[in-house]
Amino acid sequence: VFEYKALVHPCEARCGPVAGVVAERAALLAALDGNVGALGALIAIDVRGNNLATLPEALGQCGRLQRLDASHNQLAAVPSSVWSLVELRHLTLAHNAIKSIDPPAYIRCATTLSQMDLSHNFLQTLPEGIAQLSALKQLDVTHNRLTNLPAAVINLQAFSVSSLRITANPTPPSSLLMDAYVLAGCYLAIEFCTAPRPSVSLKGDSIKYVQCF
Numbered sequence: 434v435f436e437y438k439a440l441v442h443p444c445e446a447r448c449g450p451v452a453g454v455v456a457e458r459a460a461l462l463a464a465l466d467g468n469v470g471a472l473g474a475l476i477a478i479d480v481r482g483n484n485l486a487t488l489p490e491a492l493g494q495c496g497r498l499q500r501l502d503a504s505h506n507q508l509a510a511v512p513s514s515v516w517s518l519v520e521l522r523h524l525t526l527a528h529n530a531i532k533s534i535d536p537p538a539y540i541r542c543a544t545t546l547s548q549m550d551l552s553h554n555f556l557q558t559l560p561e562g563i564a565q566l567s568a569l570k571q572l573d574v575t576h577n578r579l580t581n582l583p584a585a586v587i588n589l590q591a592f593s594v595s596s597l598r599i600t601a602n603p604t605p606p607s608s609l610l611m612d613a614y615v616l617a618g619c620y621l622a623i624e625f626c627t628a629p630r631p632s633v634s635l636k637g638d639s640i641k642y643v644q645c646f
Contacts, residue, residue, distance in 0.1 A: 461483055461484050462480065462483040462484065463483075463484045463485065464485065464486075464487075464489075465480060465485060465488055465489055465492070467489040468491070469489065469491060469492055469495065470489070470490075470492060470493070470494035471491075471494075472495065473494070473495065473496060473497065474497060475495045475497060476497050476498060476499045476500065477498070477499065477500040478492075478495075478498060478500070478502070478503075479500075479502045480502065480503050481506070481525070482504075482505045483506050484506065484507055485503060485506040485508060486506075486508065487508065487512055488514055488515070490513070490514045491514070492512070492514040492515070492517075492518070493513075493514035493515075493516075493517030493518060494517075495518060496518075496519055496520065497520055498518050498520060498521055499520050499521060499522045499523065500521075500522065500523045501515065501518070501521060501523070501524055501525070502523075503525070503526055503529070504527040504528050504529065504550070505527070506528075506529050507529065508526060508529040508530065509529075509530050509531060509532060510531055510532065510533055510534070510535065511526060511534050511535070511536075511551075513535075513537070515542075516536050516540045517541050517542075518541065518542050519542060519545070520542070520545055521542040521545055521546050522545055522546060522547050523546075523548045524548065524549045524550070525548075525550045526554070527550045527551065527552045527553050527573070528552075528553040528554075529553075529554055530554065530555060531551065531554040531555060532554070532556065532557070534551070534556065534559060534560050534562075534563070535560065535562075536560060536562040536563065536565065537562075538562075540562070540565045540566065543565040543566055543567055543568070544567055545568055546568055546569060547568050547569060547570045548569075548570065548571040549569060549571070549572050549573070550571075550573045551572075551573065551574050551577070552573045552575045552576050552577070553575075553576040553577075554576075554577050555577065555578055556578060557577075557579060557580055558581050558582065558583065559579075559582060559583055559585070560583065560585075561583045561584070562585075563583070563585050563586065563589065564583075564585035564588055564589060566589065566593075567593055569589055569593050569594055570594060570595050570596065571595070571596040571598075572589070572594055572596070572597050572598065573596075573598040575599065575602070576601040576602070577601075577602055578602065578603055579599065579602040579609060580603055580604050581604070581609065581612055582612065583613065583616065584613055587610075587613050587614055
């Protein structure tokens with residue numbers, strides 16, 4: 434693991450392929466050096482607990498990056514460079530100030546990203562574009578401001594997502610899911626009778642019982 438305060442391009446040439454980058458917490462980085470894109474062998478970046486308000490576009494050039502942890506920062510949106518990481522598997526952006534997710538029409542990590550943690554942010558909904566994440570297994574959006582979910586979430590839950598965490602939002606999980614099911618056109622209508630059953634056997638009273646519905 435390579436620790437740094439200011440990332441510079443020559444480090445990979447001197448040290449060989451760098452497996453991971455960890456930002457020093459004590460430094461409280463306000464920006465991640467754009468030269469990070471030159472570290473083509475990176476498989477993990479851990480910059481949690483800093484003052485980052487964004488991530489550089491050059492990050493998208495880290496073609497082997499599998500893990501990115503930028504939790505406990507000041508990010509207001511999911512950086513666009515994240516969606517260009519073709520081998521990204523684990524994305525942690527919890528405890529930021531993210532208000533929206535705006536993925537592009539084509540997400541390059543759609544078939545690799547399996548875990549995404551967006552808990553403790555300010556999200557009010559999720560985009561329909563999240564349906565592209567066909568490999569997603571775990572999605573955590575607890576402790577946000579969700580008032581609705583798109584139909585895309587239901588499709589993901591049906592075909593890939595095995596762990597969907599949506600508690601601690603203004604709208605209860607049951608309501609969020611039910612509204613999403615309705616949007617997806619998949620819902621169950623239940624009718625039931627509240628009148629007392631005319632008799633135990635229903636013999637001679639079947640007509641009265643049917644009329645209760």
